[in-house]
Amino acid sequence: MKALFVDACVREQSRTRTLCEAYMRKHWMGPDTEIRRLELCHEKLLPLNGERLRQRDSDIAAGNFASGEYRYAREFAEAEEILIGAPYWDCSFPALLKIWLERVCVNGIAFRYGEDGRPVKVCACNKLIVITTAGGYLGEHSSLESYWRELCGLFGIPELRFYKAEGLDIQGSDPQAILQGTAALFGA
Numbered sequence: 673m674k675a676l677f678v679d680a681c682v683r684e685q686s687r688t689r690t691l692c693e694a695y696m697r698k699h700w701m702g703p704d705t706e707i708r709r710l711e712l713c714h715e716k717l718l719p720l721n722g723e724r725l726r727q728r729d730s731d732i733a734a735g736n737f738a739s740g741e742y743r744y745a746r747e748f749a750e751a752e753e754i755l756i757g758a759p760y761w762d763c764s765f766p767a768l769l770k771i772w773l774e775r776v777c778v779n780g781i782a783f784r785y786g787e788d789g790r791p792v793k794v795c796a797c798n799k800l801i802v803i804t805t806a807g808g809y810l811g812e813h814s815s816l817e818s819y820w821r822e823l824c825g826l827f828g829i830p831e832l833r834f835y836k837a838e839g840l841d842i843q844g845s846d847p848q849a850i851l852q853g854t855a856a857l858f859g860a
């Protein structure tokens with residue numbers, strides 16, 4: 673099984689990453705699982721600007737995806753399970769992860785549109801796991817989980833598992849117990 677871990681954790685002592693490691697120890701340790709790790713902090717990720725968008729549009733029109741620019745989209749498309757670890761920042765996640773997603777969402781590699789204008793599944797992924805940790809609580813209007821669900825719809829990924837550990841930075845909280853409680857939800 674080809675698995676991809678997208679590490680969007682920024683702090684060295686990231687608790688989100690610790691949870692992801694626990695998830696991988698529990699679910700991805702079989703001899704038939706090949707894990708590819710992508711540490712976004714170590715990547716040179718630039719957002720699309722006018723020039724990069726024009727280039728991408730012409731590559732998509734020509735079906736020319738030979739450039740290293742499309743490495744992230746190819747890695748994404750090949751993975752059968754994808755784990756994304758990202759702390760809850762500013763009611764969302766670090767900008768690095770959004771830029772990675774921009775690089776992944778290439779029409780013709782990660783998905784494509786059918787003649788009826790609806791997305792058609794191209795990627796191999798059947799399960800997306802998202803793990804986040806928050807200093808406080810995701811608000812009642814938080815769109816984070818539905819954002820990931822919507823992306824699964826675009827890619828045709830049938831299963832989303834969304835795990836959150838909340839209230840870690842609240843005075844008097846017991847972060848270790850909270851993290852253990854979240855890990856227990858995925859059996860670790």
Ligand SMILES: Cc1cc2nc3c(=O)[nH]c(=O)nc-3n(C[C@H](O)[C@H](O)[C@H](O)COP(=O)(O)O)c2cc1C
Pocket residue numbers: 681682683685686687688689759760761762763764805806807808809810840841
């Ligand atoms: C830049 C930044 C933005 C943050 N924004 C939020 C936020 O909007 N809501 C919240 O509850 N916690 C927020 N926090 C706290 C983090 O969610 C919390 O400390 C989290 O556990 C960090 O994960 P980590 O240990 O993996 O780095 C923020 C922290 C940072 C550094």
